[in-house]
Amino acid sequence: MSGAAVNEYHPGLEGVIASETAIANIEGTDGAGGLEYRGYRIEDLADKVSYEETAFLLLHGDLPNREQLREFDGRLRKARAIPEALVTLLGEIPANIHPMDALRSAVSVLSHFDPDVNAAPTDHEANVRKAERMIAQMATAIAYRRRLSKGLPLVPPREDLDHAANFLYMVSGKVPSKTMRDAFDLSLVLYTEHELNASTFSARVTVSTLSDIYSGIVAAIGTLKGPLHGGANEEAWKVLERVGSPDKAESWIQDALARKERIMGFGHRVYKTGDPRARILKEHCIALAKEIGDDRWERIAEPIEKAVTSQKNLPPNVDWPSARLYHYMDLEIEIYTPIFAMARVAGWAAHIIEQLDHNRLMRPRAIYTGPPHRPVRPIEQRS
Numbered sequence: 001m002s003g004a005a006v007n008e009y010h011p012g013l014e015g016v017i018a019s020e021t022a023i024a025n026i027e028g029t030d031g032a033g034g035l036e037y038r039g040y041r042i043e044d045l046a047d048k049v050s051y052e053e054t055a056f057l058l059l060h061g062d063l064p065n066r067e068q069l070r071e072f073d074g075r076l077r078k079a080r081a082i083p084e085a086l087v088t089l090l091g092e093i094p095a096n097i098h099p100m101d102a103l104r105s106a107v108s109v110l111s112h113f114d115p116d117v118n119a120a121p122t123d124h125e126a127n128v129r130k131a132e133r134m135i136a137q138m139a140t141a142i143a144y145r146r147r148l149s150k151g152l153p154l155v156p157p158r159e160d161l162d163h164a165a166n167f168l169y170m171v172s173g174k175v176p177s178k179t180m181r182d183a184f185d186l187s188l189v190l191y192t193e194h195e196l197n198a199s200t201f202s203a204r205v206t207v208s209t210l211s212d213i214y215s216g217i218v219a220a221i222g223t224l225k226g227p228l229h230g231g232a233n234e235e236a237w238k239v240l241e242r243v244g245s246p247d248k249a250e251s252w253i254q255d256a257l258a259r260k261e262r263i264m265g266f267g268h269r270v271y272k273t274g275d276p277r278a279r280i281l282k283e284h285c286i287a288l289a290k291e292i293g294d295d296r297w298e299r300i301a302e303p304i305e306k307a308v309t310s311q312k313n314l315p316p317n318v319d320w321p322s323a324r325l326y327h328y329m330d331l332e333i334e335i336y337t338p339i340f341a342m343a344r345v346a347g348w349a350a351h352i353i354e355q356l357d358h359n360r361l362m363r364p365r366a367i368y369t370g371p372p373h374r375p376v377r378p379i380e381q382r383s
């Protein structure tokens, strides 16, 4: 055997350091724990910076000044239109296909039309340009697909609206209230980046072969889809719907825990004492529920949260409150995970660019558990 020695086996790669990154820290650089994007605590970013500023921070290394933001935002707004061929495809994919599968195909198609299609995979500047276009166009693709699959006329993007407001407008045809827009923007900020989670890891593995940024994002979308990762925000909503009313919440959760059911929206591989994103979003859920005058889902969520946290020591993760937040915005469950993807694309892209800027092929090892060495018998002697 050559190369580094094969060390201990860590199922699920738990605790394994597979990369260096300057993008996010989920332990907090001041030792206090928590999530930081390029040194900024998520609690300090929340409600102070927009999704556009956050995406700029991840792609360009620091928060933008006014001029940088104006230019960056301008580029995003101008890049929102998607190719006609993709619009046609989004209309022809069967209506019952999950929006995450449609999004995976959409990003693949977008790659063929990117003006930098022939740039080298390691071309840093071209990758940043591609990332900016993907941030703008994935939002349009998700909204268009939603409307096409429901037989509704398309609502083209509006250049006078920012990223969050424009997305909600393209989905519903209505310009959202300021409270809705702000809460949605915040959810995007909180979803933007999270170190070496499964989808980001798969993006980095993909481009570590010197494959291109679009392939990395397609791999990440496929990985995010699963219910143990991004798909959990849809599953969290199904939990609330299954319970149905506040008076049933306590008995429902006790039965589910007795059956050893996995409660979606709870637990985290790294955060064992709580996900800071969930704490921030919960406050906004309560405020939005109040604004729309319906606190039913908060009253269902609360006893479930208390029971899972106290009895299983599993606090809620970001997907638990985000499911309610999106419901209050009249967004349908099927686009909860695509919304996660349209936010996380900035984080994925930043990681892909970081990987390609300092690349080494990702190639771990496995412990062999199959049969020992044995002879190959002619076919007539095989049982």
Ligand code: ACO
Pocket (backbone or CB within 6 Å): 012, 227, 228, 229, 230, 232, 260, 261, 262, 263, 264, 265, 266, 267, 268, 269, 270, 312, 314, 317, 318, 319
């Ligand atoms: N509900 C009930 N029990 C749970 C849950 C849960 N949500 N999460 C973990 N457990 C239990 C497991 O059943 C297992 O119990 P056992 O030892 O008795 O068999 C134990 O805790 C360890 O479970 P693992 O899956 O090995 O723990 P891991 O650290 O890998 O868990 C994970 C992380 C996958 C997120 C898990 O907590 C989970 O499945 N949660 C629900 C899905 C979810 O919300 N995913 C979103 C994560 S955040 C994100 O991706 C943005």
